[in-house]
């Protein structure tokens with residue numbers, strides 16, 4: 001006879017972009033191992049496939065398509081699940097940068113970060129970017145796969161790649177031109193053909209993408225400075 005299956009707990013979580021509630025279960029030990037191996041491989045395609053698969057496994061109801069969600073929804077869900085699966089509290093090392101009498105304190109100390117209380121930081125930015133009298137670009141948030149693939153590109157190509165992947169449509173007096181009707185190279189030519197000034201407007205949009213962050217509040221044991229740190233690189237937890 002097969003061994004009984006021990007039921008996994010279920011939690012409710014709100015998807016940041018839609019405000020919809022879904023039910024999820026934590027990662028199993030096997031899934032945690034798969035994630036660890038993927039992150040250690042540093043191969044982005046491996047990380048994308050594994051994160052997508054594990055998140056899909058953990059969604060108990062609701063028809064959610066991980067590929068269609070904006071990247072920060074996946075970051076948020078991933079961090080939430082990790083908090084429920086492994087530990088809500090993670091130890092991080094901080095270095096005090098407070099200046100006392102003209103000298104940087106420099107004290108290293110440990111602090112606790114509560115990943116059960118991550119938040120989405122959203123900046124006020126319009127997705128309709130005017131580039132001329134009757135012309136402009138409507139932007140959208142790229143998905144998780146796009147944002148991970150960026151990591152494999154040379155530094156100089158990263159921003160343009162994200163901008164190109166964030167175009168929903170270009171408009172002018174003749175109407176709307178959806179990204180779906182153009183190749184990536186055509187979109188890239190369009191972006192690289194802009195003036196510096198217009199390019200900066202698109203750059204500003206992607207620089208202000210929402211980010212998932214955890215707050216750390218800690219007091220330096222040496223100088224007593226109160227640190228308020230926002231932590232955003234959650235993949236560090238694994239390594």
Ligand SMILES: [Zn+2]
Nearest residue numbers: 096105220223
């Ligand atoms: Zn200090």
